[in-house]
Amino acid sequence: MLHLPQNTLVLASNNSGKIKEFNTLFDSAALPIQVIAQGELGIADAIEDGLSFIENALIKARHAAKQSGFASLADDSGLCVPLLGGAPGIYSARFGGEHGNDALNNQTLLEKLRPLRNGLPISAMFVCVLALVRHAEDPLPLICQGVWQGEILDEVRGAGGFGYDPLFWLPELGKTSAELERAEKNKISHRGLAMAQFKQVMLASM
Template identity: 45%
Template sequence: MQPETGGRPATSRRLILATRNDGKIRELHAILDAAGLDVELVGADAYPEIPDVKETGVTFAENALLKAHALAQATGHPAVADDSGLCVDVLGGAPGILSARWSGKHGDDQANLDLLLAQLADIADEHRAAHFACAAALALPDGTERVVEGTLEGTLRHTPTGTGGFGYDPILQPLGEDRTCAELTPDEKNAISHRGKAFRALVPVVRELLG
């Protein structure tokens, strides 16, 4: 991928990822790079004048599309956005899109985790199936859009284990694993994560729409 030169795009094939999280940018950068796609990837910090978009959708896909379209329209460049969360079978798919604010305050990982564990305290192991879900959207300034999805299936532990990751990672144990997501190395997690799967599914979409 080509870097920016003198504060201006080095190529017209600029792709904006709707995030200020450097880890997400590096992850998508590596995936596109490995696929041989010559795209200049930048995060939302490249456009500090554009405010964050409120996630008012009722599905992960709707929220991802809201953010992607807003950035594409505001910048005139293709934009990618994602939305993700934890879906618990016995709760009918909740917390779902409310995962980041399940306890009432957005981004309080510990409070969200504590509340969910309390709600599931009496649920037996065989009924603790859950999965992480991610929708990733690519939008063009002309309104063209595509959405892809990725999931990570697992079960929920009764107590948090591990210090890596964030959010609900300490309680989700992926199927086939004896460790939680918070006990996996970053590379191990990226290889199986819901977001990693969704980002990899974007590769043919980027190739189709950006050439």
């Protein structure tokens, strides 16, 4: 059973793009939970030194729980390109060398893929891992994972979203992630899929 202290959940992120998506997802999920971004509590980002999405999500969730005293939910997500051995992977936010510089990260990805294309589609996947801890030393955290399959274009398209969204092509829709309406994206994205799992578990536990 998952019992949240005072029904308050700290979102372990200071990424404005992620916070907007999570607020929309929580609103649509209609869960009886008050969500507070860690920045509202003056909590700085944790040092992410794990080697996987799961490890980093847990590091962030435990950090926020320790600093706040509340149950905490962390997201660790990124883009994985099999042709690059899974890169950018856990380094997605700083792939270009500067943390959070979306334009530089996209440019770096395009440069690394340019000599490998050979006129063929470049498959890729967005991965999202959610980790919920009820307290900082929770021995049984809740882990949810979503994977979104797509391809990488050779130039950016669309003005919405954030991160690698302008390069992430969805062949079945004929659009990039950056060209989707937010509601449409939240239904099919890696974060939306992970959040759907999270909602099912939370509703079953209340």
